[in-house]
Amino acid sequence: MEIDRNQVESLVKTEGGNLKKGATRKTTGQPINSRQPGDFRQSGDSIKPSGSLFDSSSIEGIIIEGIDIVRTFRMGEVQVRALRGVNVRIARGEFIAIMGPSGSGKTTLLNQLGLLDTPNSGKVIIEGTDTSRMSDSEKGRFRLHNLGYVFQDYALLPELNASENVYISLMMQGKSKTEYETAAAEILTAVGLGDRLQQLPSKMSGGQQQRVSIARALAHSPEVLFADEPCANLDSQTSKEVLELFKKFNQEQGQTIVMVTHEGWHAEYADRIIKLKDGIIQV
Amino acid sequence: MLEKARVSFFLASRSIGRGNKGITIFTVFVLTLIFIQLVLFSSMLAGVTLKFNELMVDFQTGNVVIEPKTEARFIEDASSLQKKIESLPQVVGTSARLKTTGNFRYKEKEMGTTVYGIDPADESFVTDLEDAMISGEFLSRPDRGEVILGREVSGGFGALMESRSLGDVEVGDTVELTIGGVTRQFRVKGIYTTRYFMADASAYLTRADLEAMLGIEDRDFAQEIAVKTTDGTPEYDTRTALLSLGISENIRTWHEFAGILRLIENTLGMIRNIMNAIGLLIAFVIIFVVIYVNIVNKKRQIGVQKAIGIEQNVIVASFVLQAMLYAGAGVILGYAFMRFGLAPYTVSHPVEIPLGTMSLKLDSAEALNRAVLLFLASIVGSVIPAYKLAQRDLLDLIWGK
Incomplete structure (x- = not known):
């Protein structure tokens, strides 16, 4: 797939992982659902990225806003407060890394932002849509059209080959056979698996499976890609390849990415780092 | 969707x-x-x-049975009615039977049962009784003073109601039959089983013997005419054909006898x-x-x-x-x-x-x-x-x- 590198503006990261004020980068600039599968060439818009918590002056360009998110789990008789009133804003086109020690609430936060879980209180607003008012099936439809996921253990459907794993969500969207097959082939080619379309996950290496997983997450051109420790099961070299792939889609397509990681060098690929400890964002 | x-x-x-x-x-x-x-x-x-x-069908009724008109005891002029019926192309054969209840006695045992008087040659066209003999022989037209018994009457041969039977009657034995106060001795010529207990609980004499016991010799009477048709002929069609011949006797298909x-x-x-x-x-x-x-x-x-x-x-x-x-x-x-x-x-x-x-x-x-x-x-x-x-x-x- 051809990528117009001239569309990508340089990114300047501050020490705290924040984008410098006034730095510009490409974003889609299109409303949700306006992109087409396989449409990986987008024009760039400038954004004003938020601070480590958020910058209230920069509502424009914000794609996800988490407001006072509280998530409590009950483990037997004990209540565990995984998130204790987290506020977060993520701008369109940002590559965010969520870091923190084990049990700090990284994955829990990702799950709230990615609509895989529902907070006990607080709100998640995506592209101006208050998702706390959505039913489960509405969330499902929202995820299908607007969000993509990459899981730690790839989470591919073992009975589907690479191409099928990628196009299943496009099929669900009602795309025609030609549309979804073409889109799957294009995105798999883009992640370097153009020659393994018919391969079953069981016949692939971990790195290849994670690439399929990324292709699946990106096939329907989601507004936000969520990745939960995508390199946890991969060796350093493969991890690097996967992270570079993320970076490529972030820079060249303006793909918003929210990634959980506990490796410092993984976070270096991100524009900004959100640090969590004991369910609270560390400033 | x-x-x-x-x-x-x-x-x-x-x-x-x-x-x-x-x-x-x-x-x-x-x-x-x-x-x-x-x-x-x-x-x-x-x-x-x-x-x-x-x-x-094969051992008792044939496909269709003609019975006397309502309130009549016998079908009169049975042989001419038989000929009439046999003129139908789907009819294989007919058997005009006399049918009554009689009481058999053998040694100390007695048993009441249905007794048929048949023309053995005609019967062979309608039922497979001749092939159902397990001992002795089937009747023939000139036989007199001979009877064939179902195994439920004779006993033995795996009869289901052995205790009710005459008990181990064998071919060649003599049994005593009483019908309407008339008693005669008969030699057992054969014993049959159809494996269908209702059919096996009967006895067959020649028509001449039963006519003699009923006192209706040479009257050409019958109490039923069993009609056998070609395979696959619907009984309803046969009934219709019989009615079209102008037969006014009761016509019943075998289904109507199959209550049990x-x-x-x-x-x-x-x-x-x-x-x-x-x-x-x-x-x-x-x-x-x-x-x-x-x-x-x-x-x-x-x-x-x-x-x-x-x-x-x-x-x-x-x-x-x-x-x-x-x-x-x-x-x-x-x-x-x-x-x-x-x-x-x-x-x-x-x-x-x-x-x-x-x-x-x-x-x-x-x-x-x-x-x-x-x-x-x-x-x-x-x-x-x-x-x-x-x-x-x-x-x-x-x-x-």
Whole structure:
């Protein structure tokens, strides 16, 4: 797939992982659902990225806003407060890394932002849509059209080959056979698996499976890609390849990415780092 | 709607095509057995019913029976009526019979039974009694003072109601018969069994002997004329043809004599329905277990499917479709086994039953009915576990909780 590198503006990261004020980068600039599968060439818009918590002056360009998110789990008789009133804003086109020690609430936060879980209180607003008012099936439809996921253990459907794993969500969207097959082939080619379309996950290496997983997450051109420790099961070299792939889609397509990681060098690929400890964002 | 069905079918077909072959083979095998079990009992019952019907027609009534007009005791001018009936192309033969009740005595034992007076030659065209002799010989037209007894009368030969019989009468023995106060001695010429206890509880004399005992010699009377038609002629058509000949006597088809057989058939039908219900319950439980195990193993996959936006009802439908495909394969294999295997085999190698030999009779309508029931069981058996699991919390599913 051809990528117009001239569309990508340089990114300047501050020490705290924040984008410098006034730095510009490409974003889609299109409303949700306006992109087409396989449409990986987008024009760039400038954004004003938020601070480590958020910058209230920069509502424009914000794609996800988490407001006072509280998530409590009950483990037997004990209540565990995984998130204790987290506020977060993520701008369109940002590559965010969520870091923190084990049990700090990284994955829990990702799950709230990615609509895989529902907070006990607080709100998640995506592209101006208050998702706390959505039913489960509405969330499902929202995820299908607007969000993509990459899981730690790839989470591919073992009975589907690479191409099928990628196009299943496009099929669900009602795309025609030609549309979804073409889109799957294009995105798999883009992640370097153009020659393994018919391969079953069981016949692939971990790195290849994670690439399929990324292709699946990106096939329907989601507004936000969520990745939960995508390199946890991969060796350093493969991890690097996967992270570079993320970076490529972030820079060249303006793909918003929210990634959980506990490796410092993984976070270096991100524009900004959100640090969590004991369910609270560390400033 | 269509795209949802398409995704469900896609997931189901991939799951079967690329999933665990052992589970697929096991499930289809079990469903095939269940379908066979559901159909087998019906086929056996149909075979037994057919046998009952054959026994009734072949050894007792023929296809149609002409009886005296209402309130008349005899059919008069029986031989000319026989000729008239035999003029019909579908009629193979007729037997004008005298029929009464008599009391047999042998040594100390007595027994009342139905006694027929027949023309042995005519009778051979209508019933297979001649072939049912298990001892001695069948009657011939010139015989006088000779009788053939059913095994339920003679006793022995595996009679079902031995204690009621005369007890071990053998060919050549002399029995005493009393009809309407007239007593005569008869030599037992033969003993027969049709294996149908009602037909075996009778005795046959020549018409001349019975006419003599009834005091109606040379009157050409009959109490019934049994009519045998060519195979496959509907009894209703024969009745219509007989009516068109201007016959004013009562015309009854063999079905009207089969009261006790219908009773037995209905009883067996009830047992069949109970067995079907049990079979379906077993099918339901097996499908439930297989699908449940299948689903539990795919908990995480279901979670992932939900996470990427596959709707819950699409996921549930994919499991229901899988179950239906399993059921479909089971039905096809089971039907093929019955239609092209077991049923033809029992035709070439009939099964021995107390009534004689029996072949399975596969009724396609019944098989279709069982197939529909099996499909319904597969739907219910898969919807419940699939729905229960797909409804669970997304993260619980993803984390395999």
